[in-house]
Amino acid sequence: MIDIVLLSLLVVIAIAIIRMKDLFAVVMLTGIYGLLSASFFVAMDAVDVAFTEAAVGAGISTLLMLVVITMTGRKEKSTRHKPLSALFVVMLTGGLLIYGTLDMPYFGSADAPIHKHTSPRYINDSMEEIGIPNIVTSVLASYRAFDTFGEVVVIFTAGIGVLTLLCVARSQKNDEEIDSINDSMHQQHLVIRIVAKMLIPFIFLFALYVQFHGDFGPGGGFQAGVIFASAIILYAMLFGLSTARKVINQTFVQVIAALGVLLYGSVGIVSLMNGGNFLDYNVLSSNPIAGQHLGILLIEWGVGCTVASVMVVIFFNFAGRRAFQQHKKQAQDKESSAC
Amino acid sequence: MLIGLFNDWIVVVLMMIGLYIVIAHGNLIKKLIGLTIFQTSVFIFYISMAKIDGGTAPILADGITQYSNPLPHVLILTAIVVGIATTALGLSLVVRIKESYNSIEEEEIQQQDNDEQLSTNKAEENA
Incomplete structure (x- = not known):
């Protein structure tokens, strides 16, 4: 349940990033985005990944971008033309990708192909082989x-x-x-x-x-x-x-x-x-x-x-x-x- | 059915938001942030695939039989750090572009390039 809430929040933040013109606010939102995705990774049992994402996404990447916007200015100029063609391309690609996901195994199913080949070896034998x-x-x-x-x-x-x-x-x-x-x-x-x-x-x-x-x-x-x-x-x-x-x-x-x-x-x-x-x-x-x-x-x-x-x-x-x-x-x- | 594919759909939405920012926004830093969002959506896709219902984090312990798949975790863990290193490379290119064009808006940079091209063409014609 918590993962659905976190994913929805991620989408909200991404949409806010599109709309904001103040780059300082955008960079801060990117930091929050990184922290939220780190929390999502914890909910998905990926503790090592969450660790890295919290340090990188919410920490260092935000910092680097802040340093850069102090050099390049913090206001984004609004574009003159309407990005309708971009919207069309994105909608079309997104639609095709969603059509593609219909063949994907459902979330959390233990018999998905990804869990069948190499990972049983890692899980069952790594203690004996690596220790x-x-x-x-x-x-x-x-x-x-x-x-x-x-x-x-x-x-x-x-x-x-x-x-x-x-x-x-x-x-x-x-x-x-x-x-x-x-x-x-x-x-x-x-x-x-x-x-x-x-x-x-x-x-x-x-x-x-x-x-x-x-x-x-x-x-x-x-x-x-x-x-x-x-x-x-x-x-x-x-x-x-x-x-x-x-x-x-x-x-x-x-x-x-x-x-x-x-x-x-x-x-x-x-x-x-x-x-x-x-x-x-x-x-x-x-x-x-x-x-x-x-x-x-x-x-x-x-x-x-x-x-x-x-x-x-x-x-x-x-x-x-x-x-x-x-x-x-x-x-x-x-x-x-x-x- | 709906919940089963929810994660995949969110991944597609985030990916398209990232792609939209890269195509439609002229500001180079905004474009890089769009790429970061795109990248994160791929991370979320991999990590969602690794999850098994009732599984735990892949750290071996007594009394646990079901672990989530460790392989996608490894791939994404390294990808995150590589991602920040390449983003930093992109940001340093933006800094250099700002220094030579005094702008990081795509249209203004294109305009300056076009003007320069025109003036060199004219000079060649005169010669």
Whole structure:
């Protein structure tokens, strides 16, 4: 029952997103949309997915979009032409898709084709073959480890892409001026700063718990990475980018992102050298189960490192671009007033 | 019958809302948000398929016989994080477009491109 309510709310929010012209409101609605879909995933028993969606959809994605609309302006211009043709295309496609759903198995039926092929093996045999209770982690990190390796490389590549597009060369003088702007700006938020300072260690601790407890409960490298990054981003937001860059060196974070992928790949190479297939952890130790545990621990570390550092690098670059634009604008204003 | 396919229909509606935003809105950030909604509808589709009536979360424990299907969970979990990384890439392209065109509205960007094209054509003709 609760899932029907949540899904209806999702549709209402999506329609509100279409109608709103104020991008700030739209971004806030996207955050609510992410949180609602996370709640829906909990109702569907997908606890690991809900965890990720809550951290990403309601947290980091909202934040990134907010940073971007501070640079691009928050008002959407209304289009002049009537989007009737778009409405027609959408209605037609939607109608055809709904016709297609009539052949789908009903919601919740245990004899649907999807439950018949690979999943019984995962559910019945994963305890003997992998030896950890969380089936999602066994599938993610062992049965489908090669697929996950691909995903990690995609995330790493996206991080490089953002870096190439937004990276600015920093000069020492710029930093000091931006510092003074930030200081005056952040003086006002004393209460938030102190509360955040107390919270940040616990967020780090929680991220580490999620990282290591992923074998036994919901969690793992992806979720832990996002939570770890959100603590650093929180710090950067409240204390200014240049302070955060002094605490956490950006070059260091970039190296960690690459090391995460390297660690993941190396586990595969080592298992090749020990006579197994790529990413076959059974050969990592004399006891197959111990080998699986070791392999999963290592690749989860790789995933966590890459995800956390890519998220931090993405945020640093967006915020750095913003500071760079502000600085450029100030310089222009100074020039025009001098004239 | 009605309730059995309700989730699928909501997925279709959300997907079409996302597609509509991508087609009909000119603002590039709004377009990216449309893509996010489209993406989330696919997530909801997969996760709904994984649910089994009376099943629990796929974490092995004593005394539980029915688990929901773990495979779609794995696929979507990684897709969410990949999704935010690619969205960030899209957003950084928007930032660069704003810097060079001073606008993120599709029509204005198209207009500026057309004007530029016209003036280069004229210059070529004169030469």
